[in-house]
Amino acid sequence: MARRVGRVSAARAKAVPDRRRAILDAAVRVFARQGFHACRVSDIADEAGVAYGLLYHYFPSKDEVLSTLFLERWGVMLEMIREVDSQSLPAREKLGAIASFIVDSYAHDPDLMKVIIVEVTRAANSFGQTHLSQIREAYKMIAEIVTKAQEDGVFKREIDAQFAAMAFYGAIEQVLTGWIFGLLPQGEEHFERAKQLVVETVCGGLETPAPVST
Amino acid sequence: MARRVGRVSAARAKAVPDRRRAILDAAVRVFARQGFHACRVSDIADEAGVAYGLLYHYFPSKDEVLSTLFLERWGVMLEMIREVDSQSLPAREKLGAIASFIVDSYAHDPDLMKVIIVEVTRAANSFGQTHLSQIREAYKMIAEIVTKAQEDGVFKREIDAQFAAMAFYGAIEQVLTGWIFGLLPQGEEHFERAKQLVVETVCGGLETPAPVST
DNA sequence: GCGAGTTGACTGACCAGTCAATCTATCCAC
DNA sequence: GTGGATAGATTGACTGGTCAGTCAACTCGC
Missing domain, CATH: 1.10.10.60 (Homeodomain-like)
Incomplete structure (x- = not known):
């Protein structure tokens, strides 16, 4: 250290x-x-x-090199989510901030994000298992944002917060995967658009139908 | 053969x-x-x-064993999507059928789905690359369903169909990943609920705000 | 001349894939 | 229906190559 x-x-x-x-x-x-x-x-x-x-x-081993890379970056993300979470903002903006951060991370260092996603986050049999608690931490905080929004009546209650968190995070990660695989067009404007789209899509589906009345 | x-x-x-x-x-x-x-x-x-x-x-190699498993199952899924796609149903129902099929596949043989997702679909550096065309085929057909719905005015046009397809598929895969990692509760009722939730969330966000007029 | 930093040849373990030998079912000739 | 031939199925010990990790030696700033 x-x-x-x-x-x-x-x-x-x-x-x-x-x-x-x-x-x-x-x-x-x-x-x-x-x-x-x-x-x-x-x-x-x-x-x-x-x-x-x-x-x-x-480093004591090859494994430790990857773990270091992951923990470094994931730690920054967790801190960022915690920061966003502590503020009093509408859920849509909180989730937007998270989506932004992840997309910006990719835009800033695609290789690092590729490694983290492909080799850790999605590697259920190796590093994903090792760092499960870290990964779970992120899902948990996202789920909390959703729960909070449900309590405030902004999000539908019939959708389980855990599932919503998974769907939200999954949508983002899949978009990154699309870039990683070269299946989706990249570039500054696409990155900006992706942020909006993910939030628009998922929040659109989560929010209560009539945001006017109560 | x-x-x-x-x-x-x-x-x-x-x-x-x-x-x-x-x-x-x-x-x-x-x-x-x-x-x-x-x-x-x-x-x-x-x-x-x-x-x-x-x-x-x-089998000629260890690799070929995995490839065989993947192609067998993925082929069934592609056929199923093609089948659904050819019918004239509302987009929401088409996507619902796809979500159902994937969730049912998991419910029926979790190990197989785990292997396909973890070792192929998400393995950007190995089998994911090898079978990219197969994987891409699925995304393409989902995107087409979205495009069609946009032309019919059922889905918002401002959301790129490719992105929507990724977000949709990503949401499902992430829910499966949640089960695979043991982060989400499993069981018949959860599986059924998950189908609805994914469709509800993603379609909810994609559909045009006022389905009445026009 | 001390020690942290640096080097790269070497070792030991591991494992995918090979192959010669063995087994077993079927068929045919008589 | 018996014996023997044939071919595909099955066996598992062995080989060759690979590679993570070790370590004794060297460098260089102080």
């Missing part, structure tokens, strides 16, 4: 290349290109321009 | 155990339990109660 070296005045940080970071960044590219199982540790080392053994200086 | 032996009068078929089938069935259980990459070919042979080498008598 303790990455700080305390050796230099932080200003000269550039001069000391962060090999650990280089390895993580290289791993993202390699995992995205070849997949976790299909790639060799030497592929990561080569991509990082680093000796094979150095990876084991910074 | 030619499984017929022509040796017996088909009535005594029971006496001739279908090893090929036994291997496929065993593979489903093993893949579901351990995952494709984590299991060994000998695990499949053991589970099928068959010698190691026999698997290679019926």
Whole structure:
């Protein structure tokens, strides 16, 4: 964990290349290109321009490299959802913020999101199992937003919040998957549109028919 | 392919155990339990109660076993969608039939659906790539149903049909994933409810606000 | 000259796929 | 109906290649 070296005045940080970071960044590219199982540790080392053994200086195993990548990013997302959740906003905007964050994450670093989704989030037999509690945490918070909206009468009560959360998250992830597989057009405007569409579609189906009366 | 032996009068078929089938069935259980990459070919042979080498008598490779399982089932689904598509039904009912079929498939053989989803449909770097055209075919037909409904004015036009198809299919697959991961309650009544919820949610969001006028 | 950082050849385990041997059902010649 | 031939089904020990992880040696800044 303790990455700080305390050796230099932080200003000269550039001069000391962060090999650990280089390895993580290289791993993202390699995992995205070849997949976790299909790639060799030497592929990561080569991509990082680093000796094979150095990876084991910074990480105890190949698995741990992927886990680190996942936990880093997923942690940011959980924090973001928690942040959004704590504010008092309409459910539609909360869900919109979450959709935005996920889509922006993809737009900003498609490889990383591909790796997280393909190798962790959807890998029910390997890392998905290992990090189930983290993943579950996200679903839980989304479900809470839905429950809250149901209590406020904004969302229909007959739709189970757990299911709604799954459907919402699933819709987003599938759109990302569409981009990952190259099945859906990408680009700034498509990303923006996707955010709206997902929220529009899912919230449209969840909201009570007559938003005027009570 | 030619499984017929022509040796017996088909009535005594029971006496001739279908090893090929036994291997496929065993593979489903093993893949579901351990995952494709984590299991060994000998695990499949053991589970099928068959010698190691026999698997290679019926299949050219371990990969081919999984591909066979996927193509068998996915083919049935494509045929079913095509069938539904050809009838003249409201879009909501068409999508409902598709959701029903997928959920029923899971209810009927959870292991098989788990394998198909986890190891193929969502495996962007391995089998998902290999069978992309098959997978794409399903998305395409769902998108066509949406397009048709948009032309009829039943669905909003501002939502891209491709995206809608992805969101719809993604919502279902995520609900299955919830069951697979043990995050969502299972059982006959939950399965029935899930069908309604997915259709209700997604169609609710896609349909034009005022279905009365026009 | 100390130690963290770095190197890459090597090892041990694992496992997909091969193959020669064995088994069994069916058929035919007599 | 008996023996033997034939071919497909079945067996499992073995091979070859792969690759995660180890470790002894080297570098270099302080």
